Amino acid sequence: MATAPYIELHAHSAFSFLDGASTPTELAAAAAERGYPAFALTDHDGVWGSMEFAHACKGFGVRPITGAELTVSAPTRSRFEPLCDSNLDHPPSAAHLTLLVEDAAGYRNLCRLLTQAHSHTRQKKTLRCSFPTNSAGKEQRSGPGQPAVTLEQVEEHAGGLVCLSGCARDGAVAGAWARGDPAGAAAFARRLLAVFGRERFRIELQRPYWRHDRARNRWLAGLAERLGVPCVATGDVHSHSRRRARLQDAFVATRLGTTLEASEPRRRGNRSSALASPAAMAKRFAEHPAAVAETRRLAERLCFDLTAELGYRYPGSENPGADRELAGVCAARLSERYAGSPHRAEAEARLEAELATIGKLGLAGFFLLHRDLLELAREVALEVRGPESARAVLPPGRGRGSSVSSIVCYLTGLSHVDPVKARLFPGRFLNDEATSMPDIDLDFPRDIREVLIPRVHDRYGADRSALVAAFPTYRPRGAVRDLGKALALPPAEIERVAKTVGFHERSGEIERDVVAAIGAERAAAHGWRVLIGLTGEAMGLPRHASQHPGGMVISTRPLLDVCPVVPAAMAGRQIVQWDKDSCDDAGFLKIDLLGLGMLSAVERCVEEAGRARGERLDLSRIPLDDAETYESIRAAETTGVFQIESRAQMQMLPRTRPRDLDDLTVQVALVRPGPIQGGAVHPYIERRKRLREDPAYEVPYEHPLLEPVLRDTLGTIVYQEQVLEAAMALAGFSSAEAEGLRRAMSRKRSEAAIRGYHDAFVAGAAGRGVPEATAERVWAQIQGFSGFGFPKAHSAAFGLLAYQSAWLRIHYAPEFLCALLNEQPMGFYPPDALAHEAQRRGIRLAPPDANRSRVLCHVEAPRRGPGEGLPTDGRDRPAAGSELRGGLHVRIGLGYVKGVREEEMRALVAERDRGGAYRDVADLASRSGAGRDGLERLAWAGALDELTEAAPGETWSRFESHSGSNLDHPGGERRAGGRRRALWEAGAAATGRRHGEGTQMALPLETPGAPELEPLGAWGEAIADYGSTGMTLGEHPMALMRDGLGAELARSDDLERIDDGAIVEVAGMVVARQRPETAKGIVFMLLEDERGTVNLIVPPPVYDRHRAEVRTSPLVRARGRLERREGTINVLVSAVTKLHWTQMSEVAPPGHSFGRRQGASPKRPKPVS
C-alpha cells in the first residue's frame, strides 16, 4: 500500500440514484489525482456502477474496493408502536450498514443480499391497517417498496464481508444514537458484532461537519472500546468535487419530490461530502488517529478483484462434444442451402475456417446455445401466430448486427442473409485474436418477443437468466424539469423552457434556450442562472435503473452469485445490476432478443393480406428486383419504409439512386453519425454520380493500400468493419488491435485509449511507407467515425427488411398502412402524417365506426351503396376474383380512440359479431357493455355517427378525404350534426354497470330525441378528430386555413415549379423537427400541408432568433430561399413565425366551438351543450 494516511471506504456515485453526483469514472479519476492508492465504492443497495468503477480505477492506478451501503429494515410495525425501542433486533425503521467485500465468498454474499433487498421492490405492498378505516375490511395499498433486507438475512450471508456500523445520520448504530436511542444503538452494535465477529465488524466514524459530530464520535469511540472492536473513519463521499456538491443537494430535493428549501433537513448542509485528499481527511479526524490508521489496515485486507474473480460460465461452455455437434449441424444445413449453388465451394471453405476459429476460441457451446434459443423462439412463434396464420411461414426472428456475416450463424438459422452471396466477412464478429464474447443480436416481432423472454427464464432457470440493465441518463429536458422544481422556479416557465430545449442540446446552449423561452430579463434572474449551471452538471448522469431493450445474460451457476438480480418494472422480468458495457467487461454471454417494430408491422401486413385477400405471402420468395419498388425508392416515396423513410434518407435517395440490395445496404449505413462525422457521405454521393455519368470514372483512394477494403463504398468509410480493415491495411494493425480501436471508439470513457491508438496508427502507417499527412487524414476519418455506425452485415440485414417493407408498401398498400397504424409507436412519422401521405397516394381510409371497426385497424371492402362496392363474403373479405389492388380501404379501429378501455372495445366488437349490428346508440349502450365514458369518447370520435338519425333538414359538412371521396357516403359528405347528436344520445342512454367480474347489461330503453344541435363545423370536426384519435381523415387543417393566409404563400406542390434560389413563403403542420448532433446546430423541419410536405433547413442564427417557434409551434409559417438539387427541394429558412389561432378563426365558419383554450389537440373531448 502506498503512503497515503487515509483510504476512503465509503463513497457514493451517481449510481446511488439521486444520492450521488459523480460518475464512478469521475470518482476514480479524482481519487487518483488526490493520491488515493485504494478506494471503495459503496452505492446504496447496489453494485450498478461497480464494474465501471473497477475498470476505471485500474486505468488510473487505484485499487478498487467493492462494497455497498445496504438498507436494513425493521419488521412491519404498527404506527402506534414507539419509533424507538431499546430492545431491538432491528434498528428503528430502515437503517444503513456499510458492507465491504473481502473475498470471492463475500462478493457472492453481497450479491445475494442485494438481490434479496430488491426482491420485493416491484410488489404492490399491502398494508393492513391496525386502526379503523372508513371502509371496513378494505386494504390500503401503497406503491412499490424500497430495497431493504432484515438483519436475519444479513446474518445468513455475512461471510467474507466486512461490516461498518453505518453513516452518521441513517447508520444502524449512529443513526439510532442521533435519534436519542443510545441503548438501542448499542444493542444493535452488539448484534452486528455477534454476526460478523471482531475481525469483520468496525464502528464507523464520520465527520460531516454537522452539529453534535464530536459528541457522536466520542460516544461511538466509547462504544467501540466497550465492544473491543476498532473504529474506522469514513468520508461518506457524494461527489468528486466541491462544485458538484450543489448538484447533490438538488438531487436530494428531486429524490424527495420537493424543493431545496423544503428538503433542508435531509440535505447535507455543507460541501464536506465532496471528495477530499487523504491528508485532509486525516486532519478532519485528528481526534481519532486510530480510526484513520484503521482505514489503511482494513483496505489491505479487502483484496477482492471484481475484474478477475467472478467465475462466470455460460451454459454449454463445458460441453466436450460441442465442436463436433456444431460441425454436424452446419454440414447438414450447408448441403441443403448450397445444393447446386455456384457458391458451394466457397461456402465450404468459409465454414471450415469459421469452425476452426470457433474451436480455437472454445465458442462452439456459445453457438449451440444461441441455436437452442432460436428453437425455443420457433416454438413460441408457432404458439403466438397459430398454425393457420399467414405468418406461420415466416421465420421466428432475424439476425442483425455483425453476426449476420457468419456462415455458421446462417447455417444455424441465426441469420437470414447468405454471407457468401452478400460478400460479408466475419472478421469483426469472429477472429482468432478475439478477447471478448462475440455478439449475436436477434430481432423478433414484438408479440413473439414478449412471450419469449419469460420462456427463456423458464428454460434456463429464473436464477440463471436475466435481462441486462440500462441507465437512462439526464438529458436537458428532464434536467430542466427536475432541477427547476428543486429550485422552486415557476412551473409554467419550467415547462416552457423544457419544451424549448432539444434532446441533444449541449450544456452551453441551454442558456440560449432559456432566453428564447422566457426572455432575457427573466433568464438573468438568479434562480435561472443557477438552473442553467446545474443542468449542465447533471447531463449524462444516470437518473434511475431500467431494462435494456432485449439484452439477456445466461449463466451455468446462479446469476445472483456473480451480479445482483432485481425485478424489472414489467411483471415476470428481472434484470442484473449491470448495463451492457459492464456485462461485456464481466465477460458475460449477452444475447440480444430485440423487439423490432417493423418486423411486427411486416408480419401484421402479411396476416392482413391473408385475411383480406386469402393470400399466403412468403417474404423470402418475393422478387428482389421489382422495378416499381426501386422506382419508388429512388423517388424517395418511402414514407413508412424501414430505415429509409427519414427526412435525411429521403434527401439522399434521389441522389444515390439505389438499384439493388447492395446499394440499399450502403444506403442504410450511410445516414448514420459515423459516416456523417467521418466525412463519407458527400464523397460517396458525388462518386456515385460521377460513375453514373461516366462508367470509366476512376474512384480516388487516399492510398492504394485502402482500395481493397473501401472498394464497395467508393473509397469512403461507411461500415464499422471498414475502420478495422483500414487500420489493418494502412497501419498494419492486428485484428485484435483493430477491434480494440473499435471498442475504444464505441465507449465515451476511452478517450485516452484512442489517443494511444492514434500514435500506433501513424507509426504503423509510416512503417508501410504511408506519408504522415495521408495517415492523419485517414485517422481523421476513422476518428470521425467514432460515433455510431453499422457493420456491413447489419446493414445487409436491415437493407433487406427495407426492401421488403418498400415492396409491401407498393403491392399491398392498404394492408401495409394498416399494419403501420396498428404497430404505433414506431418509425419517423406520426399516424396523422402516415394517413395523409397514404390519402395523397389514393389509399382510402375510413373513420372509426361502432358497426364496422374492429379494435385494431383493418382493411375492408368499401361500402359504396347497394351494388356499388366490391362483392364480399360477408366477413369484410372481398369475394374471390374481385379487383383488389386499391380496392380495399383502411378502417380505423375503435382502439385508436384515446382513453377507451381495450376490454370494452373487445366486448363491443364481440357482441356485434354475435348479435348483429347495433341499431342505434341506445342499442349499443344496452348490449355492448361499454361504460358511459367509453361511449362518449366513441361519440366524440365520430364512431357513433351512423347510429344517429339525421335531423329534419340537416346540413352536410364539407368533410371529405384528400382522395376526394368519403367512404361511407357516396357524396363525400358527413352528417354535420352527427357527433353532437351521438354525444347527446350517449349521455341519455342507459349504459351497463361495470363490476369487478364484468358488466351488468342495461335495459334497452329508448332515448329521448336530441334537441336541435349546432353542427361542429369543419374546424370543430378536425379538432375533435385530433382530440379523439390523434388524426383527421377530413380536410387538412392547412386547407381550412388557406384562405386566410394570403395569396403569397406557396403550397408544397408549387415548389416544384418555382425557380431555384427564389424567395418563398410556406406554411404547414410540423410533422418532424430534428437537430442532429452531427449537423452543427442546423435544425431540419418537415412541414405538411394539404398537398404534401416541405423540407425546411433552419440555420443556427435563424434558430437562435426563433428558438421557441421552431421547437414548440405545431403550425408555422416560414420564409426562405428555395434550393433545388438533384431531385430534392429544400427551403433555407430566414424567418419562422407561429401560426396563431386568430388566423384560423378568420377562416372558420361562424359558431364553431374551437378556441384558444382547446388548442389543436384537446386532451379530452368535452361534451358540448
Next chain:
Amino acid sequence: MRPGPRRLYAPRRVAVEAGEEGIPTAVEGTEVVAVREEWLVEDRWWAPRRLRRHYFELILIDGRDIVVFRDGSRRWHRQRA
C-alpha cells in the same frame, strides 16, 4: 407604521479572537477553554444571498457554553443555540 414580526435569536456581532486555523481563543475578552462542537453551514447557494457559516460551540473560562459563528465575510457573530 407598525413594526414587523420580531426575529427571535437573531445573531449579533461579537468580538472573537481566533488562532491560526481560525479556532476561537477568546470571546469578548473571555478565554475559550474548550471547543465542544464545530460545524459548517454552506446553504442557500441557490438564493441571491448564499449562507456560509462556520459554527463553534465553546466553553469559556467563566463556565459559559456559547455558540459563535464566522460568516462568509469573516465577521463573527454570537447566536443563541
